[in-house]
Amino acid sequence: MNELTIAMPKGRIFDEAYQMLLEAGFNLPEEVEMSRKLMLEIPEEKIRFILAKPMDVPVYVEHGVADIGIAGKDVLLEQQREVHELLDLKISTCYIASAGLPNTTMNEIAPRIATKYPNIAMKYYKGIGEQVEIIELNGSIELAPMIDLADRIVDIVSTGRTLKENGLVEYEFITDVSSRLIANPVSYRMKSDRIIDLVKRLKRCVK
C-alpha cells in the first residue's frame, strides 16, 4: 500500500474534515493536538497529514507534494489550479457575495471593489458587464466601504453577522462555497485505488 499525503487546512475545517475521516472508518487517533504541528504521521493507515494555510492547500496538491487535499471552493475558484475536484464535503458552507453601505449605488465611472478574491470579483463583474477597479486586501475587508476606499466589497459570508456589525448590507450573491476534496492528477492515477477508496468512504459521510 502506498503512503498517502493529505494536505489539510488549519483551523475549523481541519476539525470537521478530521471528524469525517473518523466517521469514514479510518483508524486515526480520536484526539489530536494540532496547535503547532505542521505534519502528522498515521503509520497504521499509511497516511500523512500536512497542515497548511487554507490558501496554500491547492498549491501543495498541484505540485504533487500532497496527493490529495481539502480546500474551500473559494480558494479553488480564485486560484484556478490544475487539480481534480473529486468530492463536495459540504462542510464549512458559506457563500461569496458583494456588500456595501446601505442604500448606496456604485460609482458610475469605475466603481472600486475591495476584496481578498481579485480573480473571482473580476470575473463576476466582467460577466455582468460592469467596469470596475479591483483593490486587493488581505483582511478586514469590511473596513473598505466605511472609510470610502471602495464602493463594494466581495467577500465570504457565512452568517452575515460580520457584515451587520460593520453596518454593511449584502447586495449580490455570487457563488456558493464549501470544502472540496481535491487530488493531484498524477497521484490520482498512480494511487488510484487508495484515492477512490477514500472518496467512496467519505461520500457516505457527506451530510
Added chain:
Amino acid sequence: MSSIKMFEKPLGMRDTFPQIFEKVEAVRNTGRDFLCRRGYEFIKTPAVEYFDTVGKASAIANAHLFKLVDGQGNTLVLRPDMTTPIARVATSKLLKEMIPIRLAYFASVFRAQEAEGGRPAEFDQMGIELIGDNSVFADAEVIVTAMELLKQFGVEQFKVTIGHAGILHCILQDYTESVEQQNILRALLVQRNYVGFEEAVASFDLPKTKSDALLQFIEEAMNVKEIQDIEKYVRKNDALEYMQQLAKLLETANLADYVAFDFTLSSHMSYYTGMLFEVFATGSGFPLGNGGRYDGLLEVFGSEVGATGFSIRVDRLLETLDGLSDERQEATVVLFEEEQFEAALAKVQKLRATGKQVTLQLKSSLVDEATFLAHFTEVVVVGQEDVDGE
C-alpha cells in the same frame, strides 16, 4: 515596474547549466536512438511561425502565445507546440512523398506564463507523429511507443489513461437535452471538476433516468479497468468497438497493466475527435505527456488522411528520472607550466586516446586552485607523473 537588471532573463526563460545540459542530451540520445529504430525520422521546423496559420490552428490558448510582428506587419508566434508545425509541413510537402509517414522531434516550445513567475515558458518536448494511417493499429503503435520509450529510460512506475472523444460525445448526447448542456458538462470535464459536473447535472432538471445514468457514468468512467464495464452506458457505436479493439491490441503487446481507461477524458480542442491519452509517472507532480488522434487538425491544413501522435515533456521526464541515477562523470585535468606546453600536449593526447575526458589548464592562470580542482576526479601535473615512475 522596476528596471531590468543585467543578469535577468524574460519571465519563464531558463538557462541550461552544463550538468542539466548533459542530462537533457542523454535523454535526447536515448530517445533519438529508440525512435529511429522504429522508423521515425527526425524533423526540425522554424521557431517562428505565422499567427494566422500555426498560431490559430494550435491547441494552445491564445493567451499563452508569444507574439511578434514582422516587417510586413504580419503577426508571428513562437511555436507553442510541435504537432501543428508538423501538420503544416506534412500536409504541404511530405505527404506527397510518402503515406503514412512517421516523424519525430526533440524541440523546445514556447508558452507564455501568467501565473507564478518561475514556471518555464520555454521547454523541450520529445514526440512522434504518425500521419496518414487511420487504423486502430496506428493508435496502438503510438501508445506502445510512448510506453516503451518510458521503459527505455528506466521509468517503471507509470500509467497511461486512455479515453475517446466519440464515446464521451455519445454519452453526453444521449443523456442530456441540449447542445448547451453538453458543452457545459464537457467544459467541466476539461477542468476535471467532477463536483461541478454533478451540480450541473442536478441543475439541468433532466428526467431521473438520464441524470442517474450521467451520475453513475461519471463515477465509473474515470477509472475503467475493462472496457466492458462502460458498455451499459453507451449504445453500440464505432467508437466503442474501436476502443475494444485498442484494448485488445495493448493486451497483445503485454502492456495492459500500464493502462487505465478514462472516458471522462476530454480536451478543450475540437481536433481531438478520437482516442486521446495522458501519461503519468511517479516522481513528477505533473503529467509527463499526452497524445491522441487529431484528424481534425489535418483538416484545418486541408488534408483528410488522419494523424495520431504523442509528446513528452523533457523537464518532467528529468524530474522522474532524477531519483534513478546520479553518477558523477569522470573528469581529468592536466596542469602545466608555461615551458611544459609541448609535454602537456603529448600528455593530454595520450590520456584522451584512452577515452578519458581531459581538460588542459595552465597552472599559473588559476586564481583559486582548490576550488577549480574540486571539479575533477583526477589531477595530473605535468612533470610530476614521471617522477612518480609512471
